[in-house]
Amino acid sequence: xxxxLAKTYDPKGLEDGLYRKWxxxxxxxxxxxxxxKPFTIVMPxxxxxxxxxxxxALDNTLQDILIRWKRMEGYEALWQPGTDHAxxxxxxxxxxxxxxxxxxxxxxxxxKFLEYCWDWRNEYGTRIMNQLHKMGSSADWDRERFTMDEGxxxxxxEVFMKLYEKGYIYxxxxxxxxxxxxxxxLSDAEVEHVDQQGHFWHIHYPVxxxxxxxxxxxxxxxxxxxxxxxxxxxxxxxxxxxxxxxxLKLPLTDREIPxxxxxxxxxxxxxxxxxITPAHDPNDFEVGKRHDLKEIxxxxxxGTMNELCGKYAGLDRYEARKQMVEDLDQAGLLVKVVPYTxxxxxxxxxxxxxxxxIKKQWFxxxxxxxxxxxxxxxxxxxxxxxxxxxxxxxHWLENIHDWCISRQLWWGHRIPAYTCKSxxxxxxxxxxxxxxxxxxxxxxxxxxDTLDTWFSSxxxxxxxxxxxxxxxxxxxxxxxxxLVTGYDIIFFWVVRMVFSSIEQTGRVPFHHVLIHGLVRDxxxxxxxxxLGNGIDPLEVIDKYGADALRLTLVxxxxxxxxxxFYWEQVEASRNFANKIxxxxxxxxxxxxxxxxxxxxxxxxxxxxxxxxxxxxxVAKEVTDNMVRYELGIAVQKxxxxxxxxxxxxxxxxxxxRLHSDSRDAALWTLKTxxxxxxxxxxxxxxxxxxxxxxxxxxxxxxxxTAAWPAYQEDRNFPEDEDLIRAYxxxxxxxRNIRMEMNVPNKKKTELVLVGKDPADNAAFTHLKKTLGDMxxxxxxxxxxxxxxxxxxxxxxxxxxxxxxxxxxxLNELVDRDxxxxxLTEENKKMDKEIARSNGMLNNPKFVSKAPxxxxxxxxxxxAKYQAMKQQIEEQLERYKN
RNA sequence: GGAAGGUUAGCUCAGCUGGGAGAGCAUUCGCUUGACGUGUGAAAGGUCGCAGGUUCGAGUCCUGUACCUUCCACCA
Numbered sequence: 001x002x003x004x005l006a007k008t009y010d011p012k013g014l015e016d017g018l019y020r021k022w023x024x025x026x027x028x029x030x031x032x033x034x035x036x037k038p039f040t041i042v043m044p045x046x047x048x049x050x051x052x053x054x055x056x057a058l059d060n061t062l063q064d065i066l067i068r069w070k071r072m073e074g075y076e077a078l079w080q081p082g083t084d085h086a087x088x089x090x091x092x093x094x095x096x097x098x099x100x101x102x103x104x105x106x107x108x109x110x111x112k113f114l115e116y117c118w119d120w121r122n123e124y125g126t127r128i129m130n131q132l133h134k135m136g137s138s139a140d141w142d143r144e145r146f147t148m149d150e151g152x153x154x155x156x157x158e159v160f161m162k163l164y165e166k167g168y169i170y171x172x173x174x175x176x177x178x179x180x181x182x183x184x185x186l187s188d189a190e191v192e193h194v195d196q197q198g199h200f201w202h203i204h205y206p207v208x209x210x211x212x213x214x215x216x217x218x219x220x221x222x223x224x225x226x227x228x229x230x231x232x233x234x235x236x237x238x239x240x241x242x243x244x245x246x247x248l249k250l251p252l253t254d255r256e257i258p259x260x261x262x263x264x265x266x267x268x269x270x271x272x273x274x275x276i277t278p279a280h281d282p283n284d285f286e287v288g289k290r291h292d293l294k295e296i297x298x299x300x301x302x303g304t305m306n307e308l309c310g311k312y313a314g315l316d317r318y319e320a321r322k323q324m325v326e327d328l329d330q331a332g333l334l335v336k337v338v339p340y341t342x343x344x345x346x347x348x349x350x351x352x353x354x355x356x357x358i359k360k361q362w363f364x365x366x367x368x369x370x371x372x373x374x375x376x377x378x379x380x381x382x383x384x385x386x387x388x389x390x391x392x393x394x395h396w397l398e399n400i401h402d403w404c405i406s407r408q409l410w411w412g413h414r415i416p417a418y419t420c421k422s423x424x425x426x427x428x429x430x431x432x433x434x435x436x437x438x439x440x441x442x443x444x445x446x447x448x449d450t451l452d453t454w455f456s457s458x459x460x461x462x463x464x465x466x467x468x469x470x471x472x473x474x475x476x477x478x479x480x481x482x483l484v485t486g487y488d489i490i491f492f493w494v495v496r497m498v499f500s501s502i503e504q505t506g507r508v509p510f511h512h513v514l515i516h517g518l519v520r521d522x523x524x525x526x527x528x529x530x531l532g533n534g535i536d537p538l539e540v541i542d543k544y545g546a547d548a549l550r551l552t553l554v555x556x557x558x559x560x561x562x563x564x565f566y567w568e569q570v571e572a573s574r575n576f577a578n579k580i581x582x583x584x585x586x587x588x589x590x591x592x593x594x595x596x597x598x599x600x601x602x603x604x605x606x607x608x609x610x611x612x613x614x615x616x617x618v619a620k621e622v623t624d625n626m627v628r629y630e631l632g633i634a635v636q637k638x639x640x641x642x643x644x645x646x647x648x649x650x651x652x653x654x655x656x657r658l659h660s661d662s663r664d665a666a667l668w669t670l671k672t673x674x675x676x677x678x679x680x681x682x683x684x685x686x687x688x689x690x691x692x693x694x695x696x697x698x699x700x701x702x703x704x705t706a707a708w709p710a711y712q713e714d715r716n717f718p719e720d721e722d723l724i725r726a727y728x729x730x731x732x733x734x735r736n737i738r739m740e741m742n743v744p745n746k747k748k749t750e751l752v753l754v755g756k757d758p759a760d761n762a763a764f765t766h767l768k769k770t771l772g773d774m775x776x777x778x779x780x781x782x783x784x785x786x787x788x789x790x791x792x793x794x795x796x797x798x799x800x801x802x803x804x805x806x807x808x809x810l811n812e813l814v815d816r817d818x819x820x821x822x823l824t825e826e827n828k829k830m831d832k833e834i835a836r837s838n839g840m841l842n843n844p845k846f847v848s849k850a851p852x853x854x855x856x857x858x859x860x861x862x863a864k865y866q867a868m869k870q871q872i873e874e875q876l877e878r879y880k881n
Numbered sequence: 882g883g884a885a886g887g888u889u890a891g892c893u894c895a896g897c898u899g900g901g902a903g904a905g906c907a908u909u910c911g912c913u914u915g916a917c918g919u920g921u922g923a924a925a926g927g928u929c930g931c932a933g934g935u936u937c938g939a940g941u942c943c944u945g946u947a948c949c950u951u952c953c954a955c956c957a
Contacts, residue, residue: 356955391885558895561887576919739911843937
């Protein structure tokens with residue numbers, strides 16, 4: 001029994017069932033298989049904090065396209081999925097959700113809190129994975145991982161130990177970025193610089209022993225004054241030479257601080273005198289180190305002033321600022337206040353202004369590990385697509401600072417360091433030590449801090465494959481082939497994966513990094529929760545289907561570029577799906593129950609050869625584009641082929657033959673070409689292609705594992721392509737004339753077709769014989785093919801095309817004057833073309849320097865237009881007489 | 882203060898290594914042709930930001946310039 005497609009295309013009723021089938025059949029699962037070459041992509045693990053957004057939809061569509069394509073090409077294609085614990089992001093979410101329930105994190109304690117976190121992870125981790133299923137993602141869910149599962153945690157511990165033993169991980173007191181709201185340290189990457197309207201407060205510091213003499217400093221942060229331990233001037237600044245070495249009275253305190261000289265100070269900027277607060281500014285910290293200044297911390301972890309601040313103790317940093325400025329003013333030391341816009345570091349997650357503080361933290365030394373990561377780009381072992389991101393990556397690595405990896409959070413990988421309670425020795429170890437080597441004590445406490453979330457995701461490409469264990473998976477699938485991600489996490493993630501992988505495995509984690517941009521709203525704004533302009537991919541899927549969403553996201557999207565999301569575009573995508581659905585339905589309606597014999601070359605007609613040749617060429621071009629990650633261009637070609645050539649022309653031509661001798665050849669061609677085109681389209685629109693393909697080929701279980709169309713030389717028919725192109729030109733010409741002359745649709749006329757030369761005539765004669773009722777295409781009552789225009793009436797209208805002239809006897813409908821006008825216009829066009837060709841061909845430099853093929857091409861064009869011009873002029877002559 | 886990207890049809894965007902400007906949407910005019918009106922046939926619409934340069938030939942390569950966007954950066 002012949003299977004049929006449903007009458008209307010209904011993605012909603014289709015997609016879930018097909019996905020279920022794929023899962024049940026295990027098509028997504030990849031295994032170590034020595035007979036095949038591996039192709040691997042690791043999925044950037046989505047955070048368990050939220051749900052699928054358009055960025056995920058784009059990212060995963062691109063990956064799924066690549067993985068489905070390679071799977072069809074015969075690779076053992078592994079798409080390794082998983083989720084990220086997202087340390088601080090999740091901790092904040094869980095904390096807030098507990099707060100809503102009236103539960104305080106600190107009251108319930110660490111262990112209980114972590115239980116809540118795991119509950120959260122179970123709920124949201126599953127949710128986002130299910131959402132990815134809706135997208136059609138063909139990831140190997142059997143291998144799903146989590147950054148805090150046992151294996152990944154082992155990998156984290158292993159790497160920490162190794163780096164520590166090598167001296168790359170150290171604990172030290174350094175100035176770090178501190179978020180007073182989240183109360184944790186941050187890495188440089190997590191600090192976002194934002195321009196803020198602030199002020200420059202000019203303050204007088206009295207010179208000790210010189211009544212009435214002051215040094216004027218300018219600061220944007222007067223509240224840090226209490227932590228000042230010096231004032232610096234440039235050593236070459238003539239204005240202040242005599243001050244260096246003198247002492248100043250620090251206002252609001254009873255301390256005295258020295259004036260020092262340091263080339264860090266810019267003479268031209270501000271007053272040329274800088275207050276130095278080593279404990280609260282990274283630059284001052286460095287200056288302090290050079291001059292051996294004391295570091296005075298004046299703040300608490302929550303951003304309030306500490307006990308050293310006297311009357312200001314306990315005040316929030318901004319409140320303290322206000323009061324101190326007032327007090328300075330009272331004391332007559334405030335010179336002036338100047339509005340000033342400057343860049344302020346903020347925490348990228350909560351927006352709080354970051355406070356630089358000196359804290360004891362764990363760091364990763366970056367200098368040595370950055371080197372091979374830089375080389376990987378230089379040797380070409382690693383490349384970004386598009387290449388311009390190479391530079392961005394390199395610039396970051398070349399200016400890298402040590403990475404602060406400890407966080408004062410609970411949700412994350414706990415640092416494997418233990419402090420001996422009796423002597424304070426810190427021991428880094430996989431397990432809690434038994435006895436202290438220094439004092440013999442046996443009471444230890446594990447470091448309460450956890451690791452930066454990116455420490456574990458940096459290991460993702462290999463930890464998910466079983467590393468540090470020597471697994472067959474790791475041997476086979478690693479290094480992975482391509483990483484697909486947005487440009488926004490190159491520094492956070494891509495860079496760290498590269499140096500971690502090279503350090504731990506000796507190899508790059510992937511060879512290509514395909515970068516995509518952001519999906520913006522229709523006005524070009526970033527989709528965000530606060531703006532409420534986000535569009536939920538699931539809503540799009542619900543309304544138009546996952547295939548339409550996927551096509552929308554990939555159409556016209558060039559690597560690295562942002563795109564805008566339009567509902568109209570989704571509609572257009574859905575229309576395309578509907579188009580191929582109906583085309584397929586039509587083909588199947590006409591297909592016989594049994595098998596169709598493969599036609600011999602003789603049985604294949606020019607139209608068949610043309611479309612076979614075309615799909616062959618398109619397959620090659622599409623593959624070439626995909627190799628270069630030009631997915632937007634590739635899908636455009638598939639789309640245009642299916643719609644413009646296959647549906648609009650080939651199916652229409654095939655219809656003419658359904659009652660002719662060549663019916664079977666046409667049906668076989670329809671089925672074959674459709675099947676091939678569906679394969680090309682499958683990575684982009686997996687659901688609809690699966691449904692059609694399996695219905696069209698009942699013996700096939702799935703399109704997912706069908707062989708990717710390869711170019712076949714014996715399917716290349718350039719002459720037939722030429723002939724059909726000429727035929728299309730001719731049909732269009734006749735249709736246009738009829739329309740221009742307002743010929744009613746019902747009125748059919750006879751046509752006389754005169755080929756340019758006998759060969760053309762023979763070709764058209766052959767075509768006519770094979771096309772069935774060719775008349776229908778041009779609304780003719782009959783078509784005569786002649787070697788000259790014998791019998792053509794005086795009033796026939798002429799259509800001149802490159803390989804034939806067509807005469808249409810429209811008699812009473814013909815307006816001679818109008819025809820003369822039209823033909824004159826046509827003639828002018830020819831003149832223009834001829835002049836253009838002549839212009840090039842008469843240029844000796846063109847003829848001598850341009851490639852021979854290009855010159856010949858131009859000569860052919862010239863000949864063609866000259867012939868057409870002659871035809872037009874003949875016709876004009878006839879009218880004018 | 883550096884760096885990158887953008888500037889192409891009314892709108893949103895493609896355009897690979899240089900060889901006669903493209904798509905989708907929108908607009909205008911036709912079509913009850915038995916797969917599809919979520920369709921079909923046509924039309925209109927662009928000095929490819931501006932100025933130079935290289936080349937037989939430049940949207941495409943080079944230089945400069947204007948405007949927009951983004952990233953990086955320790956000038957208090």
